[in-house]
Amino acid sequence: NAGVTQTPKFQVLKTGQSMTLQCAQDMNHEYMSWYRQDPGMGLRLIHYSVGAGITDQGEVPNGYNVSRSTTEDFPLRLLSAAPSQTSVYFCASSASNLRGDTIYFGEGSWLTVV
Amino acid sequence: KNEVEQSPQNLTAQEGEFITINCSYSVGISALHWLQQHPGGGIVSLFMLSSGKKKHGRLIATINIQEKHSSLHITASHPRDSAVYICEAGTASKLTFGTGTRLQVTL
Numbered sequence: 001n002a003g004v005t006q007t008p009k010f011q012v013l014k015t016g017q018s019m020t021l022q023c024a025q026d027m028n029h030e031y032m033s034w035y036r037q038d039p040g041m042g043l044r045l046i047h048y049s050v051g052a053g054i055t056d057q058g059e060v061p062n063g064y065n066v067s068r069s070t071t072e073d074f075p076l077r078l079l080s081a082a083p084s085q086t087s088v089y090f091c092a093s094s095a096s097n098l099r100g101d102t103i104y105f106g107e108g109s110w111l112t113v114v
Numbered sequence: 115k116n117e118v119e120q121s122p123q124n125l126t127a128q129e130g131e132f133i134t135i136n137c138s139y140s141v142g143i144s145a146l147h148w149l150q151q152h153p154g155g156g157i158v159s160l161f162m163l164s165s166g167k168k169k170h171g172r173l174i175a176t177i178n179i180q181e182k183h184s185s186l187h188i189t190a191s192h193p194r195d196s197a198v199y200i201c202e203a204g205t206a207s208k209l210t211f212g213t214g215t216r217l218q219v220t221l
Contacts (some may be wrong), residue, residue, distance in 0.1 A: 033209065042118065042200070044212035057210060090157060092209075100145045100164060103202070103209070105157040 003027065006091045006106025013113045014082040021076040021090030021109050031094045031101070032074040036060065036087040037108075045091065048095075049074055081113045118203045120212035126221050133188040135215045137201030140182065147202040148175050148186050151214065157200070160186070175179075191219045 009093045025032065028038075033048035045058030051070040063085060065077040074093075078085060089109045094101040127133050137146070145164040151157045151191040161168050161175040163184060168175050174192075177184040184203070188195055196219050204210035 035211075040213065042213045045208055048208070049125075065203075088155065100162060102159050102162055103147060103149070104159070105149075108155040108157075110155075 004091055004093055004104050004106040006089075008109060009107065011109045011112070013078070013111065014070065015081060015083060015113060016018075019078050019081065021078075021089055021091070021111075023074045023076065023106055024072050025093040025104070026072065027093065027095075028071060029093040030071070030096050032068065033092050034064070034066065034074070034076045035060070035090045035092065036085075037090060038087050045053075046076065046089075067095055074113045078111075086110065086113045087111060095104050118201055118210050118212040120199075120201050120215050122215060122217045123213065125218070127191050127217070129192055129219055129221050131219075132192050133191050133195075133217065133219075135186045135201075135217070137184045137186070137203065137212055138182060139201075139203035139210075141203075141205070142182070143203050143205065144179075146177055146184050147209075148184070149200040149202060149211075151174070151198040151200060153197070160199075163172050188217075191217075193219045193221060195219050 004025045029057045030051045034046040035043040044060050046065040091106040094103045119138050121136045126153045148160045163177040172189045174187040198214040201212040
């Protein structure tokens with residue numbers, strides 16, 4: 001049982017480039033989400049999904065795109081990278097969007113945009 | 115918007131000390147999570163609380179839903195407890211995290 005697998009772990013991008021952060025879970029979880037973590041700030045929600053085919057915006061969605069074509073996968077796309085998107089990104093999943101489920105996190109992706 | 119505040123922001127303790135980290139939130143919720151983030155970055159879930167108290171080894175978490183407050187206690191702290199502890203107190207679909215409490219336990 002791999003849990004939540006997130007790739008890549010480290011990435012350097014040039015301004016304007018696009019890339020996709022991959023997130024996969026093997027626990028048949030309905031709820032998946034992406035966060036960014038910046039110094040001095042809590043984890044901030046970028047996008048989330050409550051099931052295959054359903055996505056919604058979080059607190060800081062601008063510049064990011066997501067899709068949920070399967071229960072297992074929830075990729076995060078940076079459309080045109082900007083230095084302000086330099087951050088650590090975490091994918092998370094839980095059994096449902098209801099309160100009371102354990103949250104499982106990926107190991108994080110360190111992204112630098114130059 | 116739910117605000118989640120943790121205190122203290124930074125905490126240094128000597129091995130063996132009893133530690134308390136506090137979390138307050140502004141919107142009524144039905145459950146709260148405590149998470150631990152190690153220096154390497156990985157985040158693991160410690161507790162999910164909806165009422166009362168939970169204990170796991172040397173860790174104890176309490177919550178008062180009416181007062182919108184939770185505490186995480188570490189008894190007999192050890193250097194391996196050094197980490198950032200994060201409180202999460204969001205609504206059903208939108209998790210809301212505190213900025214974390216950085217704990218350093220020294221010998």
